[in-house]
Amino acid sequence: MSTQFISQPQDAFRLGDFLLEGFAQPDWTEFRGASAFVKRSGTKHIKGAMKAFVARGGVIRFTAGVDAGGTSEQGLRDLLDAVDNGAGIFVYGNGSSSTFHPKIYLFRNNQAAHLVVGSGNFTEGGLYTNYEASVLLKLDLSVPADQEILDAVTESLDIWSTSTEGECFLLDAALLERLTAAQKVPDERIARAEERMVREAAGDEVENIFTWRGVRAAPEAAAVILPVEDNVDIDPEDEDDQALEVPQYPPVTPQTGNHTTFLMTLQRTDVGVGQTTRGAQRRSPEIFIPLIARDTDPDFWGWPRLFVPDAGWAGPTDKHGRGKMDRTNVMVRLGGATFPITMWYNPDKKDLRLRSEYLRSAGDIGDIFYMQRTNGAGGFSYYVEIVPVGTNRYNSLIPHCNMSVRNSHKLFGYL
Numbered sequence: 001m002s003t004q005f006i007s008q009p010q011d012a013f014r015l016g017d018f019l020l021e022g023f024a025q026p027d028w029t030e031f032r033g034a035s036a037f038v039k040r041s042g043t044k045h046i047k048g049a050m051k052a053f054v055a056r057g058g059v060i061r062f063t064a065g066v067d068a069g070g071t072s073e074q075g076l077r078d079l080l081d082a083v084d085n086g087a088g089i090f091v092y093g094n095g096s097s098s099t100f101h102p103k104i105y106l107f108r109n110n111q112a113a114h115l116v117v118g119s120g121n122f123t124e125g126g127l128y129t130n131y132e133a134s135v136l137l138k139l140d141l142s143v144p145a146d147q148e149i150l151d152a153v154t155e156s157l158d159i160w161s162t163s164t165e166g167e168c169f170l171l172d173a174a175l176l177e178r179l180t181a182a183q184k185v186p187d188e189r190i191a192r193a194e195e196r197m198v199r200e201a202a203g204d205e206v207e208n209i210f211t212w213r214g215v216r217a218a219p220e221a222a223a224v225i226l227p228v229e230d231n232v233d234i235d236p237e238d239e240d241d242q243a244l245e246v247p248q249y250p251p252v253t254p255q256t257g258n259h260t261t262f263l264m265t266l267q268r269t270d271v272g273v274g275q276t277t278r279g280a281q282r283r284s285p286e287i288f289i290p291l292i293a294r295d296t297d298p299d300f301w302g303w304p305r306l307f308v309p310d311a312g313w314a315g316p317t318d319k320h321g322r323g324k325m326d327r328t329n330v331m332v333r334l335g336g337a338t339f340p341i342t343m344w345y346n347p348d349k350k351d352l353r354l355r356s357e358y359l360r361s362a363g364d365i366g367d368i369f370y371m372q373r374t375n376g377a378g379g380f381s382y383y384v385e386i387v388p389v390g391t392n393r394y395n396s397l398i399p400h401c402n403m404s405v406r407n408s409h410k411l412f413g414y415l
Helices: 015-024 040-055 073-082 124-129 144-160 173-181 188-205 236-242 291-296 392-400
Strands: 002-008 030-035 059-065 089-092 103-108 112-118 132-140 168-170 261-265 286-290 325-334 337-346 351-355 368-373 382-387 411-414
Touching: 002 015, 015 040, 015 103, 015 112, 015 124, 015 132, 030 144, 040 059, 040 073, 040 124, 059 073, 059 144, 073 089, 073 173, 073 188, 103 144, 112 144, 132 144, 173 325, 261 392, 286 291, 291 351, 368 392, 382 392, 392 411
Parallel strands: 030 059, 059 089, 325 382
Antiparallel strands: 002 132, 030 103, 089 168, 103 112, 112 132, 261 368, 261 411, 286 351, 325 337, 337 351, 368 382
């Protein structure tokens, strides 16, 4: 056995290099691994090499953690795509406060194994640019001591990649949809938008203690070249289209209603991040739908049929005996993103609220919130646009915001 200490980002050799070289090595027949966090920032560098490894007969068995929001929907989707639609990809979690946190990467055949154990997650930072520490072990399996080390490692990897109800699951498209709807794996685009909003809200009020220091960048992610079927002609002018990655979302239940579209002018309570004063609490990420708007077409919102009483609610009830009611995991499409939101009603608040940082951060005061119900075929129940003041589309829609709200400047309407 030989050992090598890997210190990122100082060393010339980094964890991402180890993975790319391993998948390209024709002598390896199997890759095993586990990582607490998996994100597209990391998978985009390795996905093509994984595909090629599987295409030539290599076996992959890998486990991703889904705790603490560290693994993204896009990262898991890349693993599904890279490994025969997910064969051999597992997710592991614990409903308690214990976090699934290992980082193990192993290439092997019947004679030898190369093993990295360290701190690097399957993210761009973990593979290339973060400060990480790992140990590379090169094992000779004809040596009993080396075989014992491999056996101990694979014993844990086997536990973490054996389907166990409520703990370890073989990943497929249906499970990924459940994980996304349950907000166990965030959409990276939404997470980045929320992080940017927090930074912008803090502004110059937060002291910058540490000096910015650049590190060696990650390499350019290699393009994935897929084989072209025989007798299929590709127009050279269309070659760029072959590389486009179009996400496919499973269909959802069609959204009913007497109208197709809801329109509402956004007010101060519907936009922005709220308080930016240090120590003050930010507003909740919600858009406020007046009850008169909800009750004009209850089916449009799924009210109350699709709402579930909050079992922990101990507050007042309305005249119908309803307390707090929630409709969770409502799939919405805005811009290029499809993501879940929560609708909720609280008799104390006197309105219906749409909880989503992504929705709230998209508009400005006076813009029109445009919400269209769908047949669910695209994987979302509602299509949303924010129509800015001063545009031709705004001018065509504002006459349809012809209903007012008592004690408010808000206007709404249906189409």
